[in-house]
Amino acid sequence: MSVFTIDEVKKTFTNGEVAEEVLKGVNLSLKEGEITALVGASGSGKSTLLTIAAGLQPASDGKIWFEGQNINLMNQEQIRKIRASKFGFIFQFAHLVPFLTVEEQLTLMLDVSETKLKRQEQQREIDNVLKLVEMDHRKNAYPSSLSGGEKQRVAIARAIIHKPKVLFADEPTASLDSKRSKDVMQLIQRLTKTLNITTLLVTHDEEMLAYADRVIKMSDGLVS
Structure with a gap:
């Protein structure tokens, strides 16, 4: 079932008097329990499309449908609430808070997402998720003591x-070696299926496409 639909989305950037159309009317539907991978050359528009879909920047035109609402028409506070409660983000680098332990990183995220769980319930959720990503033995560790692969698992x-x-996963394996990249993608694949998440992946690594359910090629601001 499609839960996220990108409908004729366009994006134009203006530099002085020069306008560059980066997205030229993109249509794409994302399904539950599937990984959709966006691939393409640098400048093809794949990262721009991901950030627009995630509400991190507005489209110049078009609609982004999620749970019956057009995100592109929402104000900043409405978008912030959806990002905090309904969207998850993985980037090339883990961007962990250096002075927080693994457990505290997740506690902070629960507080920001306004889940309104009691501390005991938060602890239970944290323990469950750390087991899912095989990091429960490192919950009291600080980022400085984690390997690159471990940091990405915490992320x-x-x-x-x-x-x-x-x-939304934007080049989640770009900073990792081949083995750790495969481990991370296997984890993302397993969680997508187990938790029935809709995953949009941007990658330049063709080996990672084996873990996607669909591969969408972007070229000159269009998909094929």
């Missing part, structure tokens, strides 16, 4: 701790 745990409907 994934942080992205799903509030049970998002949609997961």
Whole structure:
């Protein structure tokens, strides 16, 4: 079932008097329990499309439908609430808070997402998610003591701790070696299926496409 639909989305950037149309009317539907991968050359528009879909920047034209609402018509506070409660984000780098333990990183995310769980319930959710990403033995560790792969596993745990409907992953393996990249993608694949998440992945690594249910190629601001 499609839960997220991108309808004729366009994006134009203006630099002085020069206008550059980066997205030229993109149509795309994302389904529950599936990983949709966006691939394409640098400048093809794939990262721009992801950030627009995630509400991180507005489209110049078009509609982005999620749960019956057009995100592109929402104000900043409405978008913020959806991002905090319904969306999860994984980026190339983990961006963990250096002075917080693994457990505290997830507690902070639960507080920001306004899940309104009591502390005991939060602890239970944190323990469950850390087991899912195989990091429960490191819950008291600080980021400085974690390997690159471990940091990304914590970042994934942080992205799903509030049970998002949609997961946006922008080059999640770009900073990792081949083995750790495969481990991270296997984890994202397993969580997408187990938790029935809708995952939109941007990657330049063709080996990672094996973990996607659909591969969408972007070229000159269009999909094929």
